[in-house]
Amino acid sequence: MQQLNCCVLIPTYNNAGTLKRVLDGVLEYTPNILVVNDGATDRTAEILSDYAQITTIHLPKNKGKGNALKIGFAEALKAGYHFAITIDSDGQHFPEDIPVFLDALEQGDTRNALYIGARNMAQSDVPGKSSFGNKFSNFWFRFETGKRLTDTQCGYRLYPLKEISALKLHTPKFEFEIEVIVKAAWNGTLVENVPVKISYDGEERVSHFRTVPDFARISVLNTWFVIVAIFYIKPRDFFRKIKKKGIKKFLIENVLKHNDPPKKKALSIALGVFLGIAPFWGFQTLLVFALAVFLKLNKAIAFAFSNISIPPMIPFIVYASVQLGVLITGEDISFSMESLTENFGALKHLKTYIIGSLTLATIASVLFGAISYLVLILTAKRKIVTDNG
The missing domain is CATH 3.90.550.10 (Spore Coat Polysaccharide Biosynthesis Protein SpsA; Chain A)
Structure with a gap:
């Protein structure tokens, strides 16, 4: 002492x-x-x-x-x-x-x-x-x-x-x-x-x-902490980790070399891509962590790939979503990338956009998940061969 x-x-x-x-x-x-x-x-x-x-x-x-x-x-x-x-x-x-x-x-x-x-x-x-x-x-x-x-x-x-x-x-x-x-x-x-x-x-x-008042106070506190964790702490820690390691090292250590099996990693990537593209603006981070916990997937990987919808990519994602929506619904919508970036005119046709967005999210998540799974499987086999001399 x-x-x-x-x-x-x-x-x-x-x-x-x-x-x-x-x-x-x-x-x-x-x-x-x-x-x-x-x-x-x-x-x-x-x-x-x-x-x-x-x-x-x-x-x-x-x-x-x-x-x-x-x-x-x-x-x-x-x-x-x-x-x-x-x-x-x-x-x-x-x-x-x-x-x-x-x-x-x-x-x-x-x-x-x-x-x-x-x-x-x-x-x-x-x-x-x-x-x-x-x-x-x-x-x-x-x-x-x-x-x-x-x-x-x-x-x-x-x-x-x-x-x-x-x-x-x-x-x-x-x-x-x-x-x-x-x-x-x-x-x-x-x-x-x-x-x-x-x-x-x-x-x-x-x-x-x-029991009742003190448990209620603890519940309110935990509710607030969950909100802070999802919208501030977890993103903060994630970007700190990337900044400290660098993107290449982060991907190698946290994705390729993580102990999770390839299937779990690929599903985590697919979940992140889907939620990053799907029209859940403002709730993507909450959904990523909640679903990753519920489905027992890798939260860090899912969150990383949900950032496919970073601001520079948003106009392209919206444009592609509307075009897919037009193909599916047959609705005639004419707009340019210029009008899209200036006033989001395409969002006037919300139904078409949502249908296209969910379709694009599904296609992208399947492609990213499948390709990631194949890459991870090949990487794992190559590592086994290397370790065995």
Whole structure:
């Protein structure tokens, strides 16, 4: 704890029945403890008065766990700590797991890491609503960040204080613990699980999680994060990856040499091309990621090829779509490329354009998919021959 400049941060609210045991357990490992009393109305203040060696912050009014954690992080950083391990005061966490977080930090490749305790959610005393809520949270965290975790809701965590202080965090209650890990992952912090023990003593433990309002707040937050992820984070990360590697290297490493089988890659390319050409303007990115996840295809490849409809290509795609629509419907439409680029006159005939656009998207996706599949198959065979000498 001393070498890593780490403290233990304990937010507490009306957990007088378990607080003393938690404090005594943590003190066996470190005196670097900071407690934030979030406006408790029970014996919390009286209990804390017996621990002069512990830094305590007493908030006059209960404003939520997220608010208490933010205040605690700021105080810990001000005191010179680099990391903070958060542990709940309701007795569900075991202080003897503190070394698990320290070992993970010491053995990891980076100190810019946020470690979350991974509970055994299959043990008999875990409430059903906790297990469901965790699975729900894990799913959305993966969608929003691309990172798979087994537990995203455990409050037993190690935070890198400097990196967390750089984030713009707004939520005040339980949803804060979702906000902070999603934004940390978006900002480049490694977010990983470490195994911890858990105790759900129904007689002793007091939980302040309100199922309906708190779950609703978390759902609203996840809805917003999904929108941000689709329209900003995923495109940002994609273009950063291309910029860093270069287009040629990106195609070789992320398309040709990716571990996905040729069929999956080709179908991902076909999906991207189809949605890039089809008349789903404004919703292409959303549809690409949603369908890629639903169909279990490669999201990066599908998104890359959906960009076939970049601005310089749009007039040509619209022109070809209208011409195909004319062939199919027999409707007589006369226009030039000049009028198309100036006022999109062809879009006055929306039905013809949509029919032609969907036809062009289908033809192009089949061609791109088939050609890609053949190229990928030949590349794979050539690689096998080369590897075998």
